[in-house]
Amino acid sequence: MFVVRSERGTSMAMLTPSVLLRTIGSLFGLALAAGCVTAGSPGPESIGAFQLGPVCAYESLRFDGSIGTGRLNGCRRDGPETFTLYIHPEDAPINPSSWYAFSLTSDTQTHLDLTLAYAHGRHRYAPHISSDGGQTWRTIDRIEGADTDRASFGLDIAPGTTLISAQPRRNLADRQAWIDGIAAMPGVTRTRYGTSEQGRSLDGLEFGAEDKPALILIGGQHPPEVRGAIAMESFVERLLEDDRLARAFREQFRVVLGPVINPDGIAEGHWRHNSRGVDVNRDWGPFTQAETRSFKDWIDGRVFPIAFLDFHGTWNSVLYTSPDEGEGDRNWFPGAFHASLTEVLGEDAPARVQGHNAGSSVAKNWFHETYAIPTITYEVSDAVPLEAVLSRARLSAEITMRLLLEGPPDQPDDAQDGEIPK
Ligand SMILES: [Zn+2]
Structure with a gap:
């Protein structure tokens, strides 16, 4: 320091x-x-x-x-x-x-x-x-x-x-350069799924097996939350590596990513909102804004979501998750994800809070309620060293891949067919 x-x-x-x-x-x-x-x-x-x-x-x-x-x-x-x-x-x-x-x-x-x-x-x-x-x-x-x-x-x-x-630089050009780099990788498809309220391109990325259950990832809803953006990038890069775990994951699952949900807010240096003064993470449900509506229209009826993560930054590292109880057959995922992180990181692991912002139109709630899938708002502390942001996001990607491939930790019989790398 x-x-x-x-x-x-x-x-x-x-x-x-x-x-x-x-x-x-x-x-x-x-x-x-x-x-x-x-x-x-x-x-x-x-x-x-x-x-x-x-x-x-x-x-x-x-x-x-x-x-x-x-x-x-x-x-x-x-x-x-x-x-x-x-x-x-x-x-x-x-x-x-x-x-x-x-x-x-x-x-x-x-x-x-x-x-x-x-x-x-x-x-x-x-x-x-x-x-x-x-x-x-x-x-x-x-x-x-x-x-x-x-x-x-x-x-x-x-x-x-x-x-x-206030945070390391991740302006819109930086984020688009990252999208360009990922889109150039083998097996990755880039789609302009919509246009922002100010006319900017809304770009999505997809990879993995077509017509397989999809892990949905989004980022860039809140412009200043740069550590969340960096975590999302590191998480996605890990999913795209050429090792046995990532290859097996991409053979069994689709990944659908909206990396920059709020490009207008990022370009304008906004603290929170899009160009129309709306917090887009309070618009999943109302869908009054192009940024949220376009993403929903892009995936709805076309892909089969099975889990969802949304990357943010805040005061303390925390996972806001869908509850353990309720509809859906992978409710165990957020708890197992948090337990696995805690096993490795100990007291550096994020806290976990179930049911945060209940009843509000945040993405975590809409994806959980609409698709009956486990959902996580992945919040990175403003002050975590950048190396730790990267390494913890990589670890999170590995845990996600293992859990989705193997099923719940205490029910190994539910594992997907096929060889699962350890
Ligand atoms: Zn946020």
Whole structure:
């Protein structure tokens, strides 16, 4: 973990702003904080120290929130190396996933004191810093005001461009590049199953045996939940490996994947919603939005679902699952899945909660109730190290394949026909 010193006191002591500038700054800051300034306005519209995002350009420094990930709604220079950065959601009220991302280009080596000022949210995500274009990330854990709507931290930067993001970067282009890579693999079919509310392609991937029972996977419903997206990618890549377990699984089952359910929200840097202000994970059932309706229409009546996983990120790693009791002949799956994970991971295993969000139109409930299949919302903690996100998702894929091939652990006679690799 990366810790930097704070020079806040020193920087503030160097400030000699005029009363006028102070007044303008306060009013502008208040307007931004109250969400009065239109989010995503074209910039820069410089009024001296105060600039609207997504691009704020100062003499030797340039903040750029147009990198297609999170948002930067405005900036205020409070001192030579001291800045307040304003971060707004797409609308309100909203889930407090205070989501930001921008690049910072500097002509010189310098130390900056930055404050993230949120409207309609509090600080949530530790700043992830990359100075190699997003290849590697470190986090800043020493934050002043970490539990408030103004979070401050110090940052040493080298000349060049540094990425500062609430989570590692997975913008829409990154996610599409991943889809392109998977679609190019042998046996994988890519389908444009629909068009988002803003006209973006909704891409699905399928592989495994045609006309066999299908494992349904979805991801990308909530834009900031990048660790969930990374877990989904790792899970799918494991299913596609060329070992005995994965080959046997693909011979017995179909996999149907909607990797980016909410491309508009991801492209717009939204905290939660699609382009029409709807949480798409409250629209499975009503199907008022193209993003959910298209996926349902793509699979309904065409494939035969037998299990479902939906990948997300949240405060703590947890599996929200369909209940052990009820309709369906694989109700044992979520419990066995959790037990197998716990056997390997011990106290690092996710918790399991049955019946969470009962009665709400989340995907987990709709797939369970519609197809009488076991369903899991796979939630990855915001703070799990990336290596662990990857390795635990691989393990989860292996457990899923084994359980679906072998049947319930205590009833080996129910196993599918054929040789099951151990
Ligand atoms: Zn989510």
